[in-house]
Amino acid sequence: MSQEVMHENPELAEPAEDTRPRRAARRRPLIAGLAAVVLAAAGIGAYQYVQAHAPRPADGGTPPWPIPADPLPGIRAAGLAPGPMGHAEHYHAHLSVFVDGEEVEVPADIGIVGEEMSPVHTHDDRGVIHVESHTKGDVFTLGQLFRQWGVTLSADRIGALRAGGGKVLAAEVDGKPVSGDPAAVVIRSHQQISLVYGTPDPSFRPPASFTFKSDE
Numbered sequence: 303m304s305q306e307v308m309h310e311n312p313e314l315a316e317p318a319e320d321t322r323p324r325r326a327a328r329r330r331p332l333i334a335g336l337a338a339v340v341l342a343a344a345g346i347g348a349y350q351y352v353q354a355h356a357p358r359p360a361d362g363g364t365p366p367w368p369i370p371a372d373p374l375p376g377i378r379a380a381g382l383a384p385g386p387m388g389h390a391e392h393y394h395a396h397l398s399v400f401v402d403g404e405e406v407e408v409p410a411d412i413g414i415v416g417e418e419m420s421p422v423h424t425h426d427d428r429g430v431i432h433v434e435s436h437t438k439g440d441v442f443t444l445g446q447l448f449r450q451w452g453v454t455l456s457a458d459r460i461g462a463l464r465a466g467g468g469k470v471l472a473a474e475v476d477g478k479p480v481s482g483d484p485a486a487v488v489i490r491s492h493q494q495i496s497l498v499y500g501t502p503d504p505s506f507r508p509p510a511s512f513t514f515k516s517d518e
Contacts, residue, residue, distance in 0.1 A: 362453035362461040365399075365406045370452040377413060377420045380449035384418035388436035391421075393491035395431045396512035397447070401463065402500040413450040422447050422489065430518065433489055444495060445485025455497075457483040463499050472498045477510025 358370065370376055377384055399406040413423030421435040422442045433442055448455040458465035465471050473484035474496040480487060484497060496508035 358452060359462060360454075361459075362451070364462050365401055367406065367409070367451060367453050367461060369409050369411055373411075373413065373415050373450065376450040376452050377415070380413075380420070380422070380446040382413070382420040382422065382446060382450070384413075384415045384420050385436075387419060388421055388434045390438040391433055391435035391440055393433050394514060394518040395433070395489045395491065395493040395495060396514070397429045397431055397444070398494070398496045398509055398512075399429075399460070400496070400498045400500070400506075400508060401460075403503065403506065409451075412447060420450060422450070429512075430514070431489060442489050443485060444487040444489060445483075447489070448485060455485045460497060460499050465499075468501050469499065470502055472502075474498075474508055474510075477508075 408429040413420035
């Protein structure tokens with residue numbers, strides 16, 4: 303290009319500024335931020351995985367109380383066995399559990415192994431206990447459900463939570479207090495069973511009844 307043309311068009315004399323480095327510099331903080339988010343999410347996911355797959359204490363530990371990874375030992379410890387659904391006895395009760403004023407979920411699939419189930423089990427997380435036995439007149443207790451759940455239940459203990467130091471474990475059936483060991487409560491049709499652990503609160507009343515579905 304001639305000197306005259308460059309003199310008449312000075313903008314042609316200087317090459318256009320290369321903005322690529324600046325754009326790359328602007329992208330670096332964005333990429334770094336996205337990487338941090340991904341790593342944080344991965345860290346949370348890993349923590350949750352470890353927590354979910356960590357060995358459970360023998361007493362179940364503290365809530366929430368998920369079902370055991372292997373349900374068979376608990377079913378057998380309860381003196382029960384999995385199998386097809388029984389039809390000689392078929393009824394339902396409801397369990398509510400409260401710890402320090404908060405309701406604790408009673409999980410689905412307690413007492414269920416694949417397509418088989420023990421005579422005392424749950425199908426969803428509403429707290430509905432299903433009793434489906436092959437033998438008429440069979441009697442089942444709340445303790446058998448808790449053994450399958452992998453959560454210790456006694457007169458002064460639920461899971462790793464013990465009575466004492468101002469904390470108590472109280473039980474009610476249909477709104478009436480139950481003394482002694484709640485594990486001995488016999489499960490009967492359309493009962494509302496409530497377990498309450500914590501510092502006594504006179505203003506708190508656990509439910510005295512439950513609205514079952516029409517087919518329950």
